[in-house]
Amino acid sequence: MKIGISCYATLGGSGAVATELGKALAMRGHEVHFIVSGTPFRLGYLGYFMENIYIHEVETTSYPVLQSSPYDLALSAKMADVIRHFDLDILHAHYAIPYAVCAFLAREMLHSHKVRIVTTLHGTDITVLAQDPLLRDVIRLGIEKSDAVTAVSQSLIDQTNELFEPACPIIKIHNFVNLHQYRRLESPKLKRRIAPNGEKILLHMSNFRAVKRIPDVIEIFRQVRRELPAKLLMVGEGPELDAARKLTCKEGIADDVLFLGKQDEVAPLLSLADLLLLPSQKESFGLVALEAMACGVPVIGSTAGGIPEVVEHGVSGYLASVGDTEKMGEYALSLLQHPENWKIFSSAARKRAAHFTMEEKVSQYESLYQRLVLQP
Ligand code: GMT
Numbered sequence: 001m002k003i004g005i006s007c008y009a010t011l012g013g014s015g016a017v018a019t020e021l022g023k024a025l026a027m028r029g030h031e032v033h034f035i036v037s038g039t040p041f042r043l044g045y046l047g048y049f050m051e052n053i054y055i056h057e058v059e060t061t062s063y064p065v066l067q068s069s070p071y072d073l074a075l076s077a078k079m080a081d082v083i084r085h086f087d088l089d090i091l092h093a094h095y096a097i098p099y100a101v102c103a104f105l106a107r108e109m110l111h112s113h114k115v116r117i118v119t120t121l122h123g124t125d126i127t128v129l130a131q132d133p134l135l136r137d138v139i140r141l142g143i144e145k146s147d148a149v150t151a152v153s154q155s156l157i158d159q160t161n162e163l164f165e166p167a168c169p170i171i172k173i174h175n176f177v178n179l180h181q182y183r184r185l186e187s188p189k190l191k192r193r194i195a196p197n198g199e200k201i202l203l204h205m206s207n208f209r210a211v212k213r214i215p216d217v218i219e220i221f222r223q224v225r226r227e228l229p230a231k232l233l234m235v236g237e238g239p240e241l242d243a244a245r246k247l248t249c250k251e252g253i254a255d256d257v258l259f260l261g262k263q264d265e266v267a268p269l270l271s272l273a274d275l276l277l278l279p280s281q282k283e284s285f286g287l288v289a290l291e292a293m294a295c296g297v298p299v300i301g302s303t304a305g306g307i308p309e310v311v312e313h314g315v316s317g318y319l320a321s322v323g324d325t326e327k328m329g330e331y332a333l334s335l336l337q338h339p340e341n342w343k344i345f346s347s348a349a350r351k352r353a354a355h356f357t358m359e360e361k362v363s364q365y366e367s368l369y370q371r372l373v374l375q376p
Contacts, residue, residue: 001369002031002086004115006079006103007094009040011262012207013287014122016042017152017175018094024362026052033082035075035091041264056082072098079106083115090369092118093146096125097135100142116372118365119146121170123284126151126160127305128211140164147372150365153306156284171368174309175285176361177353182294184350185271194258194272199229200336203273203297205266205288206280208238213302216279216325218247218257220300223329225253228336232257235269270295274342275332280304281322286311290356293317293349298342300332310356316349 003025007018019034019042026032033054034040040047040055047053058078062069079102083091091106093099100119107113119142129135143149143166150171151157157170195201202221206212221232234244234257241259248257263269270276276292278301285306289299293310299317301307302324311317318331335342 001089001373002033003369004033004035004079004082004086004088004091005094006035006075006091006099007040009034009036010038011041013175013285014094014120015040016287017122018092018120019043019047020176020178020358021092021362021365022053023047023050024358025366026050028362028366030366031086033086033088035079035082037071037075044264054086072102073105075099076102076105076109079103080109083107083113084110088115089373090116090118092120092365092369093142094120095122096139096142097129100146101138104142104145116147116369116375117145118368118372119143119149120173121149121151121156121160121284123152123156123282123305126156126163127282127284130163136163147375148368150368152285153309155306155309173361173364173368174356175287175290176356176358177287177290177294178358179294179354182267182270182291182353184296185268187268187272190268191272194233195229195231197229199231199256200224200274201231201233201272202275202277202332203233203235203270203292204277205235205263205270205292206238206278207236208240208244210240211281211283212238212240213279213281213322214240214244215247216323216328217277218244218251218253219325220277220279220328220332221257222251222253223325224332224336225256227333230256230336233269233273234259235261235263235266237262266291267295270297273297274336275300276317277301277328277332278307279322279325279328280307283307285309289317290353294353296346296350298335298345298349300328300335302328310352312348312352316345316352 019040060069320327
């Protein structure tokens with residue numbers, strides 16, 4: 001098949017999922033066209049030169065008369081151009097806004113082109129943006145005009161159904177992990193440099209938005225560090241980063257918190273950790289939890305959204321209500337102070353990750369596309 005993929009390619013779990021999906025489909029022999037604003041960050045330079053992969057960057061134009069550059073319109077026009085030129089069978093939009101809506105507009109531009117639009121909901125469009133009544137109607141349009149809509153967790157499906165009562169059922173396709181790439185990659189030398197006295201290593205990775213509850217991450221770490229020597233690795237960047245740095249100084253723990261910024265190759269980093277912290281306010285799935293688990297890292301997190309669909313409480317990690325940092329701190333200590341327990345949780349985490357294999361989920365997307373293409 002000829003498949004177009006449009007996503008936020010430069011950051012975040014949705015871009016990662018869309019890019020990994022595209023790479024896997026290309027390896028299965030499909031022709032994959034990324035229609036994006038920049039090179040997808042998970043593509044890597046090898047992916048860039050992979051057979052069957054084409055990248056179409058959206059160029060925006062700005063004219064003095066326009067107050068802002070019309071990105072969404074440029075994206076729609078680019079989508080229409082790629083659909084027509086390469087005769088796409090499928091256009092897969094990752095996020096309703098703007099991708100599903102732009103895909104619809106693109107198809108309208110081409111009148112009756114056969115291309116089928118698949119939209120995957122990743123979370124923020126439903127859990128945050130759809131709370132705004134104005135945007136809600138645009139999101140509704142994106143959902144209604146798609147030929148199929150998938151969501152990355154049951155929790156997200158339930159929230160979408162509650163808000164939109166869509167006519168067609170939303171299909172659940174959980175996110176996935178490449179178990180060959182994501183496995184525990186021990187690097188004792190590096191570990192010694194980060195934690196020279198055998199300190200425990202806790203890790204948080206996100207785009208540092210308010211929904212990630214960064215102060216909770218720091219509070220959990222503070223509780224752990226009160227009881228045992230520990231280091232916290234903070235990976236990623238975003239709006240709450242500065243405040244996070246300031247908070248660690250205020251708490252007097254700055255020496256034990258390392259801010260590593262944005263990182264592309266995360267499996268070796270995750271493998272350094274004893275625990276992953278994910279105390280989010282909202283989290284439709286929590287791809288980082290799955291990737292950490294594949295590296296044998298148990299998760300301490302909140303019960304928000306789809307996290308409980310990934311992490312089994314008391315088996316591959318521990319979950320508490322959003323904001324209950326005391327409980328999360330206790331849970332973290334219960335694993336860190338009992339290495340034999342940690343070991344059991346670590347192998348359970350890896351085992352759990354095997355329920356979300358790339359092969360299986362990519363096949364689910366592939367069969368969905370095939371079903372749509374065969375529809376009259
Ligand atoms: O977590 C973010 O803020 C980034 C966002 C994104 O657009 O990548 O992540 C969302 O999609 C991921 C991939 O499906 C999910 O694993 C994340 O849970 C989801 N984030 C939220 O729901 C907050």
